[in-house]
Amino acid sequence: MSTRAASFRIDCSACLDATGKPIGKLPDFAEDANTLAALYGAMVRTRAFDAKAIALQRTGRLGTYGSSLGQEAIGVGVASAMRVEDVLLPSFREHGAQLWRGVTLEELFLYWGGDERGNDFAGPRRDFPVCIPVGTQFPHAAGVALAMVQRKESGVVVAMGGDGATSKGDFYEALNLVGAWDLPVVFVISNNQWAISVRRREQTGAQTLAQKAIAGGLPGAQVDGNDVIAVRAATERALAHARAGEGGSLIECLTYRLGDHTTADDASRYREDEEVSAHWKEEPLVRLRNLLVARHGWDKAKEEALLREVRAEVEAAADRYLAIEPAPRRAMFDHLHATLPPDLAALAEEAAGDG
Amino acid sequence: MAELTMIEAIRAALSHALETDPDVILFGEDIGIDGGVFRATDGLMQRFGSARVRDTPLSETVIAGMAVGAAAMGLRPVAEIQFSGFLYPALDQLVNHASRLRNRTRGRLTCPMVLRAPYGGGIRAPEHHSESPEAMLAHIPGLRVVIPGSPARAYGLLLAAIRDPDPVVFLEPKRIYRAVSEAVETDGAALPLDRAFLVAEGEDLTLVAWGAMLAVADEAVARLAEEGISAELIDLATIKPYDRVAVRASVAKTGRCVIVHEAALTTGFGAEIAADLAEHCLTHLIAPIRRVAGYDTVMPYLRLEAQYLPDTGRILRAAREVMEFT
Numbered sequence: 001m002s003t004r005a006a007s008f009r010i011d012c013s014a015c016l017d018a019t020g021k022p023i024g025k026l027p028d029f030a031e032d033a034n035t036l037a038a039l040y041g042a043m044v045r046t047r048a049f050d051a052k053a054i055a056l057q058r059t060g061r062l063g064t065y066g067s068s069l070g071q072e073a074i075g076v077g078v079a080s081a082m083r084v085e086d087v088l089l090p091s092f093r094e095h096g097a098q099l100w101r102g103v104t105l106e107e108l109f110l111y112w113g114g115d116e117r118g119n120d121f122a123g124p125r126r127d128f129p130v131c132i133p134v135g136t137q138f139p140h141a142a143g144v145a146l147a148m149v150q151r152k153e154s155g156v157v158v159a160m161g162g163d164g165a166t167s168k169g170d171f172y173e174a175l176n177l178v179g180a181w182d183l184p185v186v187f188v189i190s191n192n193q194w195a196i197s198v199r200r201r202e203q204t205g206a207q208t209l210a211q212k213a214i215a216g217g218l219p220g221a222q223v224d225g226n227d228v229i230a231v232r233a234a235t236e237r238a239l240a241h242a243r244a245g246e247g248g249s250l251i252e253c254l255t256y257r258l259g260d261h262t263t264a265d266d267a268s269r270y271r272e273d274e275e276v277s278a279h280w281k282e283e284p285l286v287r288l289r290n291l292l293v294a295r296h297g298w299d300k301a302k303e304e305a306l307l308r309e310v311r312a313e314v315e316a317a318a319d320r321y322l323a324i325e326p327a328p329r330r331a332m333f334d335h336l337h338a339t340l341p342p343d344l345a346a347l348a349e350e351a352a353g354d355g
Numbered sequence: 356m357a358e359l360t361m362i363e364a365i366r367a368a369l370s371h372a373l374e375t376d377p378d379v380i381l382f383g384e385d386i387g388i389d390g391g392v393f394r395a396t397d398g399l400m401q402r403f404g405s406a407r408v409r410d411t412p413l414s415e416t417v418i419a420g421m422a423v424g425a426a427a428m429g430l431r432p433v434a435e436i437q438f439s440g441f442l443y444p445a446l447d448q449l450v451n452h453a454s455r456l457r458n459r460t461r462g463r464l465t466c467p468m469v470l471r472a473p474y475g476g477g478i479r480a481p482e483h484h485s486e487s488p489e490a491m492l493a494h495i496p497g498l499r500v501v502i503p504g505s506p507a508r509a510y511g512l513l514l515a516a517i518r519d520p521d522p523v524v525f526l527e528p529k530r531i532y533r534a535v536s537e538a539v540e541t542d543g544a545a546l547p548l549d550r551a552f553l554v555a556e557g558e559d560l561t562l563v564a565w566g567a568m569l570a571v572a573d574e575a576v577a578r579l580a581e582e583g584i585s586a587e588l589i590d591l592a593t594i595k596p597y598d599r600v601a602v603r604a605s606v607a608k609t610g611r612c613v614i615v616h617e618a619a620l621t622t623g624f625g626a627e628i629a630a631d632l633a634e635h636c637l638t639h640l641i642a643p644i645r646r647v648a649g650y651d652t653v654m655p656y657l658r659l660e661a662q663y664l665p666d667t668g669r670i671l672r673a674a675r676e677v678m679e680f681t
Contacts, residue, residue, distance in 0.1 A: 087428075120461040126428070129460055133451045139420020140452065146421060147428035150380060150406065169444070173417035180412055335458045336497050338465070338520040341549045341596040 008214045010207075012222035012254070015229040018282045020290030027236075030229045033296040039080060039228050040288050040298075041306055043072040046096035047285065048310045049105055050259075052318055053112055057263045061322060063114040070226070070258030072096045073284035074190045075160075077231025078251075081239055082158060084124075087144050089137040089159040092130040093190065097160065101127055105317035113321060116335075135161055135168030138187065142174050145183035145248075156242040158235075160188040164195025166209045172216070175250070179217030184242035186235065187213065187250040190225060192257035197270040213250035225253030226284040258283065329354065359539040362532040364506035365395050365471075367541045368513040369433065373403045375543060376431060379517060382409040383418060383435030383471075392437055393473055393532055419445030419470060423452045426468040431517055439474035439526060440483040446491075453522040454497035466522045469513075474502075475567050475617050476664050477530035479657040486654050487566070487618035492524050493595035493627070499523040501548060504569040504590040507539045511546030512592060518545060528566035535570070551598035553605075557587035560674055561605040563628060564615040565591040568665060572615050575670040584678055594624055602628060603635055610641035611677045615665055620648040642680035645673040 015026055029035050050069055056062035068075065075096025079088065082101070090097055095108060102123025111118025111129070119129035126144075131137035141159035148155045165171055166189055178185045189209050193200045206212060213220030219241070223234040231253055238249045256279035260267045267276075292298035333340060333348035340348060359367060372379045381396060387410035390397030400408035411418055415436055422432040436442045449470070456466045476485035492500045501516055501523055503509035509527070516523035554569065555576050564572040569590050576586045587605050591597055606612045612632055614625035625646040632644055647665045655663050 089424075116459050117461050119459055120463045125463060128427070128464065133447065136420060136447060136451060139417040139448065140424035140427070142417055143421035143424020143426070143432070144428050145424075146380075147425045147430045150425075150430060151428075170416050170420065170447075173412075173414040174420070177412050177414060177417045177421070335460075335462045338457070343596060343599055 008211065010210045010220060010222060012224070013230050013234055014224035014227050015233065016227045016287050016291060018287055020287035020294065022291070026229060027233045029232070033292075036288065036292055036296060037298075039076055039232070040285070040292060041310070042076040042080070042096065042100050043228065043285050043288070044306055045310045045313070046072045046076065046099055048314045049095060049099065049108065052314045053109065054263060056109070056318060062109070062112050064262050064264045065112050066092045066262045067259035068093050068095050070279070070283050071190055071192055071255045073228035073231055074188070074225045074253045074255060076100055077228040078158060078160065078188050078235045081232045081235035083155070085153065085155040086239070087126050087128070087155060087157050088124065089128040089141050089144070089157065090130050091134070091137065091161045091165065091190070092132055093162065094130070094160050098127070098130075103127070105314055106320050109318055109321035110324060115324070115327065117327065135165035135170040137161065138165075138171050138174035141185045142177050142183055145178070145185045146181070148184065154243060156184045156186060156239050158186045158188060160190065162195060163189060163191040163193065163200050163203055163209060164198070165189070166212055167203055172212070175213060175216035175218065178248040182245070182247035185248040186238040186242060187248065188235070189250065189252045190255060191252050192255050194257050194261070194271070196261040196265060208252060210250055210252035218247065218249050220250040220252065222252045222254055225255035226282050226287070228284055228288055256282065328352070356538040356540050358536045359506045359510070359541075360533045360536045361503065361506045361509045361527070362393055362395055363536070364510040364539050365513055365527065366397060366399070367539070368510045368517075369396060369399060370402070371541065371543045372431070372433070372514060372517045373399065373407060378429060379431045379433060380407050380409070380425065381433050381435070382411050382421070384411055384413055384437050386410060386435050391435065393529060395435070395471070415441050415444040416448065419448035419453070422468040422470060423448055423456065423466055426466045426522070427456060427464045431467055433469045433471060433517055436470060436472040438484045439472040439488050440486055442472050442488060445470065449492070449498060449522070449524065450495050454495045457521065458497060465520060467520050469516045469523050469525050471525045471527060473529035473532070474526040475528045475530055476654065476660045477567060479660070482656050485660060487616065487649070489526055489594050490618055490622060490624040493624055497521070498595065499548060500526065500594040501592065502526045502528060502566045502594055504528070504552070504554070504565060504592060506535070506537050508546060508552060508590070508592060510539050510541065511544060512548065514543065515545035515548045519548060523548070526566070530567040531570055549593045549596055549598060551601040552590040552592050553587070553601070554590050555586065555588040557585040557609065559584050559609055560586045560611040560613065560677060561602070561609045562586050562588045562613050562615060562670070562674070563591055563602060564588065565594065566617065568615045568617055571665060571667055572670060574667045575674065578667065578671055579674055584674065586674065597628070599631055603632065606632055606636045607639040610639050612640075613645045613647060613670065613673045613677060615647045615670055617649050617664055619651050620646060621651050623648050642677045645677055647673045
């Protein structure tokens with residue numbers, strides 16, 4: 001004889017369908033035209049940055065770059081729900097979240113152009129730089145949250161990663177500890193269906209990625225990751241839950257990587273164009289624009305004005321980035337330690353002379 | 356002044372840090388109610404509370420990564436890895452984050468963390484409990500590696516590591532946790548990092564050692580004295596960045612050098628010291644540099660570990676060879 005020891009269900013939330021038609025009542029913030037225009041503008045800005053970054057890389061003026069094409073609603077939706085005092089730990093594909101948080105276009109260009117100075121954000125001073133080793137940001141999030149609890153701060157930590165990251169031990173260890181200690185960490189998984197060339201189903205046999213949270217003692221839910229309203233609403237719920245002292249949670253945002261993994265990747269080696277084309281029908285910008293048109297008088301003139309403004313801003317930021325000289329050779333020692341030990345100080349001088 | 360063993364000195368340093376700096380927090384496996392498997396944190400949870408002395412899940416990766424995150428926020432986490440043999444899951448965090456967070460954010464985020472781990476052989480421990488990973492860690496730019504050689508140095512160096520604005524791996528030679536006690540001034544005074552300590556002055560030969568090998572080398576110094584050989588003994592203490600100046604100065608004086616470490620010979624830290632001496636002290640050397648180290652094989656399980664670890668006899672043989680070289 002056996003009894004049920006545990007059971008769970010995973011819900012998936014959405015506010016708009018792929019054409020931008022509301023599914024039921026929208027959250028209050030989504031009734032406000034200015035809020036929706038800001039979310040839309042941020043997604044357009046992210047996409048414009050993305051296009052420029054790729055163009056710069058293709059012409060040898062930027063390093064290897066990971067595009068966020070098609071995933072703009074996740075970064076923007078998540079970051080727009082956060083407070084200034086919260087801390088973001090992004091993966092390398094969350095430019096939209098970073099931009100909303102106040103990282104500048106110029107800083108992002110500078111970073112992806114191969115210059116660590118791009119991580120010295122003037123804006124969100126406590127936000128982490130993008131995490132390149134997949135999933136290793138999740139343990140940091142636990143530590144940031146621990147510090148907040150220790151100092152009785154009301155902030156919440158948001159750690160973002162991709163579907164591939166949920167296969168890593170770092171992810172499980174952090175999830176488990178956050179559950180055991182009830183730390184205020186929101187795990188956001190941008191499930192874009194591909195970890196470079198490995199499909200989501202080949203990544204894990206789990207039915208959803210959200211359910212991985214359940215094993216760690218956290219609530220987990222799915223959301224339509226191409227629906228910025230739904231992403232923001234889900235994040236608001238998760239942040240409120242954490243801020244109330246009820247601990248962490250996980251949001252799996254369902255989306256699709258419309259671009260290559262990075263500019264060093266050629267996705268045509270492993271997936272069909274038809275698959276990509278089909279997913280273009282679900283991309284996040286059009287559906288929000290359709291809602292703005294249908295309900296808030298968004299028109300061609302407004303759209304064109306926005307595009308002009310955003311493109312000019314991106315071009316100006318790129319020009320400023322391109323005008324920044326590489327740091328001198330000595331700079332590679334400048335922040336190795338707070339104070340360089342004598343033999344390293346001597347080496348730094350020697351290196352400076354090698355030029 | 357109290358007579359303390361090394362484990363007591365470490366506990367006293369942790370206690371002082373918790374008492375004087377509200378940003379210091381301790382976490383690790385079994386460090387709370389159990390006081391750590393070696394009792395380094397015995398009584399600290401009871402005294403400072405479970406918010407500051409925390410038992411973690413059994414998760415070395417998150418222990419190290421959480422230390423990075425907490426340190427970036429300005430806390431001074433002192434995390435414990437139960438044995439250095441279980442430190443390898445934490446290496447990713449040390450290599451990719453702890454050691455370079457300051458660099459990759461141009462000083463915006465820093466990582467003032469300490470990762471403590473008992474290391475080395477000689478206590479008849481299970482497999483995987485007796486290795487010496489210091490050279491591996493020393494190869495990580497931006498990371499300090501410190502190994503105390505006595506109770507007083509453990510106290511002063513651990514306090515220095517906790518107060519240092521950058522990450523430190525603090526490897527504790529568990530074989531001498533309780534082997535000897537000495538008078539330790541527990542007044543909160545730190546000892547300098549990045550400096551070697553002169554344990555015995557001599558004229559004919561320089562011995563460089565660290566951790567539990569110091570006691571073995573010290574015995575060799577006494578035996579050599581009986582033979583009329585005056586050996587100088589240096590405790591390297593900070594392995595990275597190590598005190599090249601002190602080692603060079605000693606070898607410039609004696610002209611002979613024997614380096615002793617438990618870790619396997621090839622690419623052990625002795626190789627770095629020998630290379631530096633070859634580059635900078637060639638004209639002072641009157642004999643080849645010798646390294647007495649663990650053999651280039653897997654650290655054996657307890658029945659053979661005494662034969663693996665350098666002992667006085669092996670040090671004496673190397674010293675005599677160096678002295679007899681013409």
